[in-house]
Amino acid sequence: MVRGRTRVWWQLDSIFNDTGPYSFQLQVGRTGLKDAADWKNVGAPVVDGYVAEDPAWRESGYDNTVHYRVVLKTPTTTYVSQAANCFGQLNTRDWGIAQEIVRKERLRNKLVSAPGYLLKRMRYGKPCTRCLDPLTKEITDNDCPECSGSGFAVGWHPPLAMQCWDLSPQMIDEDVDNNVKGNTRNNPYVSARVIGFPAVNKWDVWINANSDERWAVESIKIVAAIRNIPLIYELKLGLLPFSNSAYAIEVGGEVQERTGPTLPVSGCGLIPVDHDYLGPDSLVYQPVDGCPVVGASIYVITQADFDTHGIAIDRSLAVGSTTTRVNGRWASSIKLDPGAYVLIFEKVGEYGPDTYALTVTDPNAELTVTEQNTASAAENEQCDQPISQSESSPTPDDFPKLNKQTRITGNNFFDI
């Protein structure tokens, strides 16, 4: 599985009754989060098959962070499976026992836990161009506005809401050292008990949803596991100082972007384009008014290519691409040359594809913008205004669900 081939197999739920043919695309990612920015296709789609193989050697460190999921395309719609990790596998009986242990932990959480958000730090990707030492590649700025100290562009995956963590009482031991350090906090740690999915890694951050305190994961202990698959973790958390750039990371619902991380830039054109290109928040992805979408992909296609291939264009022809953060804002700026482009916004299995015609002009010239009808109108009756500025920004849990495509949660249709 590490040096050999990884075989992934799945089955459809017995009540799944869409008509075939079924096209399954295996995807690999590092976090297991649905909205993560790093899901990538592995190999070609498998048609009406139930196994796929990944020939790549993906891990060479200590942490096994690889997750797989399957995207199912039927003639009418698209489904995305829950992610599965590579810690091991459970037979049906063990799976039932594990579910029961986690259910009882959830009951306990209802009574004692604090609600919050989990921020997964990027451990792979494009290195930060601002703060890495050019020779040693060490992070030289723990407060870097581009990567927030992670060393990788964008820095953090979108937050996962409703993470209820049981924090132990904290011992606060503050002191004043008149000689050297000034005020000190000697024991800024608490321990927390959390459910083992998604897996947590060192330097991930947990945000207390009530107080906005942000805690970094210092060490991880598995306190319950079944056949080597972690079910419950006990973590040592360190409180981040309130000046840390981690406090600038958005968790959703912020009305206006706060002063904080600056977007990493990709592409080699002249003009950086992001969600603020036509004015503040003008290009955030909101298929329905007031409901920005997190974890969607944005592809920039030249108008000529789009006219030739249409909405089904191979996304690898895009001149630039990025993903959306919370509040529908872009994860990076894309540098483009002046010209006519079409932006394709889509979140596989949930929203889109929606298109937006964008004319990029020289900064000194006047801007001209035309709006284009959404593609595949039959699928998008509710998406007549793919891009519009919201007056209110609800939290992710308040978003109404589109009914044009079925939303997958849990293992409804797959059992990987």
Ligand SMILES: [Zn+2]
């Ligand atoms: Zn940096």
